[in-house]
Amino acid sequence: MKIDTCIIIKNEEKTIRKLIEQFLVFSNEIHITDTGSTDNTLNIVNEFVDQYTNIFLHHFEWVFDFSKARNYSLTCYDCKADYQFWCDGDDELNDKLINTLKEFTYLNNKDADIYFIKYQYYNGDQNPYYRTSLLKASSKLKWKDPVHEYISYSIGHKIDHKTFNNGSLIIHKINNAINHNERNLDIFKRMEDDNCFFTCRNRYYYARELIKHNEKDKAILQLYKCLDSDEDNNLDKYNACINLFVFNDSKSIYYFFKLFKHEIYRKDIFYYVGRYYFNENKYELAKFYYLLCLNCNEPDPIVYFGYNNKCHINSLIQLNLIEYKLGNIKNAIRYNEQVLQIEPNNKIALKNRLFYEKYINKK
Numbered sequence: 590m591k592i593d594t595c596i597i598i599k600n601e602e603k604t605i606r607k608l609i610e611q612f613l614v615f616s617n618e619i620h621i622t623d624t625g626s627t628d629n630t631l632n633i634v635n636e637f638v639d640q641y642t643n644i645f646l647h648h649f650e651w652v653f654d655f656s657k658a659r660n661y662s663l664t665c666y667d668c669k670a671d672y673q674f675w676c677d678g679d680d681e682l683n684d685k686l687i688n689t690l691k692e693f694t695y696l697n698n699k700d701a702d703i704y705f706i707k708y709q710y711y712n713g714d715q716n717p718y719y720r721t722s723l724l725k726a727s728s729k730l731k732w733k734d735p736v737h738e739y740i741s742y743s744i745g746h747k748i749d750h751k752t753f754n755n756g757s758l759i760i761h762k763i764n765n766a767i768n769h770n771e772r773n774l775d776i777f778k779r780m781e782d783d784n785c786f787f788t789c790r791n792r793y794y795y796a797r798e799l800i801k802h803n804e805k806d807k808a809i810l811q812l813y814k815c816l817d818s819d820e821d822n823n824l825d826k827y828n829a830c831i832n833l834f835v836f837n838d839s840k841s842i843y844y845f846f847k848l849f850k851h852e853i854y855r856k857d858i859f860y861y862v863g864r865y866y867f868n869e870n871k872y873e874l875a876k877f878y879y880l881l882c883l884n885c886n887e888p889d890p891i892v893y894f895g896y897n898n899k900c901h902i903n904s905l906i907q908l909n910l911i912e913y914k915l916g917n918i919k920n921a922i923r924y925n926e927q928v929l930q931i932e933p934n935n936k937i938a939l940k941n942r943l944f945y946e947k948y949i950n951k952k
Contacts, residue, residue: 590694591617591670592723595662597649598622601678602629604762609637609644611682615690617670622647622662630678653776656732668726671699675722676759686757690723702728703742706753709760716898722759736776737794774798789818793825796832809838816844823848827855831897834861841865856885860900863907872911879904879911902928906937918948 594616598605612619621634623646637644647665649658663673674690676682682690686706704723721740724730732738777795780787787795792815799808815829830848833841845862848854863878882904905928912921922945928938 590672590696590699592672592674592690592694593618593620593668593670593726594674595620596622596675596678597624597655597658597662598626598630598634598678599624599651600626600628600630602626602633604679604681605630606633607681608676608678609634611687612674613641614687615694616674617643617694618666619644620647620662620666621645622649622658622665624649624651624658653772653779654735655776656734656738659732659738663724670726672704673724673726675724677761679762681760681762683756683758683760685755686753686759689753689755689757693723699725701725702730703740704753707758709758716896717758718896720759723753734788734791735780736773737790737797774802787814789815789820789822790825792818793829796829800832805836809833809836812838813840816847823851827858831858831861834865837865837868854885855896856882856887857897857900859885860897860904860907863904867907867911872915876908876911879908883908902932902935905931909938909941918945921945 592615594612596608598621601608609619609621619637619641621644623631623634631646634644634646638646645666647662649661649665651658659675662675672693702725703721705719706722707717708720708722709717721742724740728742730740730742733741777791777798780791792811796808796811796815799805799811812829812832816826816833818826826848830841830844833844842862842865845858848858859878859882863875863882865875866872866878867875882900887898905924909921909924909928912918912924925938925941925945928935929942932938
């Protein structure tokens with residue numbers, strides 16, 4: 590089984606050398622499409638092109654559309670491989686993933702159209718998600734959307750992610766808290782200036798870019814438009830509602846009930862609703878939603894991008910605090926000990942344990 594690697598790049602001089610060296614371990618061919626580098630990136634890539642016969646450099650004239658650039662990278666050559674792997678030029682593969690992809694080339698299993706690989710968005714990210722990183726070449730899958738592009742596939746495609754649910758990881762090497770380019774936001778603003786149609790998904794990701802650039806008020810308006818859309822897009826509407834709760838926006842609870850009416854909910858939404866009522870000093874209501882969070886199943890990380898996997902622990906900590914405020918010390922201690930059963934080194938719960946020990950001794 591053969592894997593070609595196809596990536597798009599721009600100004601990746603700090604990361605591209607190591608990345609290409611990692612690709613060489615498992616790739617049949619490496620196709621690098623540059624979208625307008627102005628630093629030393631092209632010189633580095635050309636060093637590899639001169640040294641290796643299976644590395645190719647292509648050029649794509651930037652048209653403010655990532656999906657067009659990615660589709661070009663997959664189709665700009667005559668692909669003879671079984672699968673095409675992609676990542677970003679400022680990513681890095683961990684050793685487990687490199688070995689997994691190398692072992693994958695020894696197999697003859699060509700059933701799955703898409704393989705998901707866990708993606709850590711920045712160093713220290715505790716909630717990595719899965720991306721469609723390995724694509725079956727014969728399926729002719731296409732990227733969609735000019736920015737925050739995604740692979741479009743039908744329900745008929747078989748999706749197998751278990752093979753890479755083994756510690757394999759793609760790591761984004763630049764901290765997301767630091768803004769390194771304006772391209773994403775520029776694309777959305779161009780779409781707005783050109784009166785382009787915005788899908789519900791576009792609105793949500795436009796809001797995310799505005800948040801990164803500290804344009805909170807504009808971001809909230811985009812979140813409203815996302816949630817008011819008639820489109821059947823539960824995932825992005827859900828995440829938009831979460832963002833409103835994070836902002837403590839006054840309309841967050843309204844949109845929660847609007848979604849909940851259509852049976853749209855997820856474990857972490859109940860935590861945020863509980864926090865909303867806790868901040869309103871409505872402790873019994875807060876308890877109700879924190880308990881819903883505890884008793885709701887964990888969502889599939891493949892399907893639910895943006896899930897807050899700390900919501901269970903956070904709900905237990907909040908229930909501990911509420912029970913203490915209500916004078917139910919035994920219940921408070923019980924919830925606190927449940928935190929420590931899951932996270933024995935949780936600093937908040939350890940501090941609470943010492944407090945309760947002193948409290949009981951004093952009583």
